[in-house]
Amino acid sequence: MEALWTNISTGEISAYEQLYISLYKRFFNYGRKFTADIPMLEDVLQEVLLTVWMQRERIPALQNPHAYYFASFRNALFARLKQAQNMMPVASVSEEIDFSADHFIINKEWNQEMQQNLLRALNSLTPRQREAIYLRFYEGFSYAEVAVALGITEKATYKIMARALLQLRSTMNLPILTVLLLLRQLPV
Amino acid sequence: MQDFLCDEAFQNWVLHPDAASDAYWEQWMEQHPQQRPAIFQAKAFLRELRFVHHLPEEGTEEQSLKQVLLRIEEIERAPVTRPALIRRIFNMSLSGKIAAACLFVLLLAGYFLFIHPSRNEKPQQFATSFGKQQQLTLSDGSSVVLNANSSVTLKKPWSDNVPRELWLTGEAFFKVVHRNADSTQIREADRFLVHTDDLTVEVLGTAFNIRNRRGKTEVMLQQGKISVRFNDSSKAPVVLRPGDLLVYDPAEKEILQRTASPEKYVAWKEKKLLLEDPSVAAIIAYLEDNYGVTIRLDDPQLATRKIEGPILLDNLEDPLFILSTVLNIDIQRNDSLLIFKTKPTKH
Numbered sequence: 001m002e003a004l005w006t007n008i009s010t011g012e013i014s015a016y017e018q019l020y021i022s023l024y025k026r027f028f029n030y031g032r033k034f035t036a037d038i039p040m041l042e043d044v045l046q047e048v049l050l051t052v053w054m055q056r057e058r059i060p061a062l063q064n065p066h067a068y069y070f071a072s073f074r075n076a077l078f079a080r081l082k083q084a085q086n087m088m089p090v091a092s093v094s095e096e097i098d099f100s101a102d103h104f105i106i107n108k109e110w111n112q113e114m115q116q117n118l119l120r121a122l123n124s125l126t127p128r129q130r131e132a133i134y135l136r137f138y139e140g141f142s143y144a145e146v147a148v149a150l151g152i153t154e155k156a157t158y159k160i161m162a163r164a165l166l167q168l169r170s171t172m173n174l175p176i177l178t179v180l181l182l183l184r185q186l187p188v
Numbered sequence: 189m190q191d192f193l194c195d196e197a198f199q200n201w202v203l204h205p206d207a208a209s210d211a212y213w214e215q216w217m218e219q220h221p222q223q224r225p226a227i228f229q230a231k232a233f234l235r236e237l238r239f240v241h242h243l244p245e246e247g248t249e250e251q252s253l254k255q256v257l258l259r260i261e262e263i264e265r266a267p268v269t270r271p272a273l274i275r276r277i278f279n280m281s282l283s284g285k286i287a288a289a290c291l292f293v294l295l296l297a298g299y300f301l302f303i304h305p306s307r308n309e310k311p312q313q314f315a316t317s318f319g320k321q322q323q324l325t326l327s328d329g330s331s332v333v334l335n336a337n338s339s340v341t342l343k344k345p346w347s348d349n350v351p352r353e354l355w356l357t358g359e360a361f362f363k364v365v366h367r368n369a370d371s372t373q374i375r376e377a378d379r380f381l382v383h384t385d386d387l388t389v390e391v392l393g394t395a396f397n398i399r400n401r402r403g404k405t406e407v408m409l410q411q412g413k414i415s416v417r418f419n420d421s422s423k424a425p426v427v428l429r430p431g432d433l434l435v436y437d438p439a440e441k442e443i444l445q446r447t448a449s450p451e452k453y454v455a456w457k458e459k460k461l462l463l464e465d466p467s468v469a470a471i472i473a474y475l476e477d478n479y480g481v482t483i484r485l486d487d488p489q490l491a492t493r494k495i496e497g498p499i500l501l502d503n504l505e506d507p508l509f510i511l512s513t514v515l516n517i518d519i520q521r522n523d524s525l526l527i528f529k530t531k532p533t534k535h
Contacts, residue, residue: 017253021250029241035431036431104239
């Protein structure tokens with residue numbers, strides 16, 4: 001990854017193409033957690049990834065280009081989502097942009113009560129907590145990178161994450177091993 | 189006591205274990221044997237945090253890259269600040285400017301005299317026959333893709349001061365252009381209305397699919413926001429957000445609303461059939477609606493079988509071939525009547 005960014009900054013288009021494909025999928029997956037509006041996602045993706053090339057001279061000055069562009073993608077997407085809310089034909093309260101609890105995978109084979117407990121626990125987290133967990137454990141970001149992506153300090157990131165993980169465990173009110181078995185990867 | 193769950197070094201060991209971290213934590217546990225169960229629990233907990241994968245449709249990332257490379261080429265070839273035409277007019281002599289102004293006035297007059305739609309047109313209808321799709325561009329720039337055996341009707345020509353309205357039978361995908369660039373000042377007349385037998389979809393600018401078949405209407409919103417009103421005034425209007433699916437059957441009391449994947453509901457535009465419930469019964473219903481055939485099964489059990497994955501719909505032969513192979517059946521054709529016969533099993 002490091003080498004890709006360096007090669008792009010020196011104007012190597014093949015490195016850019018490679019990065020494009022890999023970031024496209026990751027941004028798509030991330031953005032899809034906030035909206036199902038695929039044409040909009042495509043639009044935002046193109047704009048942000050175009051900037052990566054157009055401003056390639058800036059890359060060496062960025063501490064962490066990877067997290068930096070995650071943050072730009074997130075900002076651009078949120079701006080578009082807010083704008084879309086204003087295009088509403090019917091007057092409505094403006095809603096929070098939400099990283100929904102639906103995006104966690106829950107084992108459907110478990111009994112109703114257990115599934116519901118887990119869902120309640122996930123719902124009790126704030127959207128930002130869910131998003132931080134996603135970036136840390138799905139994207140494999142470090143705390144420093146999560147902080148850049150969310151535009152907050154590293155200390156705040158650590159707090160958000162710690163509170164989320166501990167709360168998830170305590171809200172469940174179940175032996176931890178049961179929790180573990182509930183959260184399991186299923187093919188989609 | 190330290191909680192391992194929240195320790196970054198511990199998390200890294202779980203996410204990307206290597207020889208060094210393995211050794212470190214092994215040694216740590218030896219020194220603190222009472223912590224061993226807590227470590228195992230925390231480890232398993234973190235490892236089992238899982239998320240839904242959302243993948244783009246196959247090939248979209250390459251498609252997108254191609255478009256961006258073209259854009260880059262364009263930008264790098266012509267680093268112009270002002271569009272070329274405007275610049276040329278600016279640099280013209282005075283007589284040239286007058287000539288350009290006259291040409292503009294003439295073009296405008298020509299537009300109103302000859303091209304601008306007259307006010308007293310008859311209703312306009314666009315319809316597709318079985319097995320055919322059609323793409324329409326409306327006078328406001330909005331586009332409609334009509335699926336087979338479907339129609340849209342404009343009862344009167346559109347004007348800027350009244351909402352745009354059309355009537356749909358069958359299935360269509362709409363991409364509606366917003367009339368008003370200023371989203372803070374929305375006028376009544378900016379709305380775009382699609383009527384079916386039982387409901388009206390009301391939008392400003394957005395993309396959505398309506399499937400009105402067998403007395404049921406399904407509205408799938410892909411982009412923007414829409415509101416749906418029902419002819420039955422006892423039913424309250426419903427607002428949909430991207431990814432929302434609304435299923436309305438006047439014969440049923442409940443209006444069904446849930447999230448679904450928009451990809452599946454608009455796949456027909458790419459000549460692909462992707463159903464949420466890919467049962468043979470649902471596939472058959474789709475083929476009957478869109479190709480004007482009647483399909484009978486000699487073994488009713490067949491209807492409950494499922495065929496996962498997209499089915500190509502270039503013409504009726506494609507899906508029939510897939511059905512016959514996957515279900516191991518012979519298809520007898522008698523005009524528009526198709527009979528699916530189970531092949532005798534070999535011994």
